[in-house]
Amino acid sequence: MKETRAEVEQMRAADADRQKVADQLKIALDEGRLSLHEYDDRVRLAYASKTYQELLLLVTDLPRPGLNATDVASRRQAEERRAARRLPTALLVLWTIWAAFTVANLVVFGLVSATTGGGVYPWPVWLLVPGAALGVVTVGTQAIRHQQRSR
Incomplete structure (x- = not known):
């Protein structure tokens, strides 16, 4: 039986999941996407999170680690060009x-x-x-x- 996204988001998160989110937040801090204050708040909330949904809310506004604003913009423009040529x-x-x-x-x-x-x-x-x-x-x-x- 396949779970829906809503069901998965309501599942309880494990310590390893919280650690992955904390690591992603650390990368975002290192890349300059988060201020130290934002980082502290989000890490505190990450370790206090009980469900996947609570964890996902902490990283939804962050791009994948390693991408900078230029990469994100160029990927978006490339996708728009591909759609235009289609x-x-x-x-x-x-x-x-x-x-x-x-x-x-x-x-x-x-x-x-x-x-x-x-x-x-x-x-x-x-x-x-x-x-x-x-x-x-x-x-x-x-x-x-x-x-x-x-x-």
């Missing part, structure tokens, strides 16, 4: 369909050309038309999304 699902579906159709046509064209000895009209070149249209729509969509983010 195509809408409809365009992904259309590109997948176009690619599958193009591959199938190229295979058939290759087989027909190989078995008839050449001189076959290169009909797959017409697949460039919907591909170009799809490319224009993709570039336009990304430009609009970029413009909306810039506002």
Whole structure:
């Protein structure tokens, strides 16, 4: 049986759990994220905590140890850039369909050309038309999304 987050948070914490939180608070103090007064208050509360929820409240506003503000900001910006580059699902579906159709046509064209000895009209070149249209729509969509983010 899998416990829910709420059930886990209500479980009693062990001394080892309190020590881990105290260690994380010490790292935050060393990195300059906490003042000495805040550190003292939080360590006192950590050792007085009875549940995981009480322990988690002491470290929820702290990033993982070893990360500085620049790392946190750069990770956030990288995630935003990845999200911005991600195509809408409809365009992904259309590109997948176009690619599958193009591959199938190229295979058939290759087989027909190989078995008839050449001189076959290169009909797959017409697949460039919907591909170009799809490319224009993709570039336009990304430009609009970029413009909306810039506002």
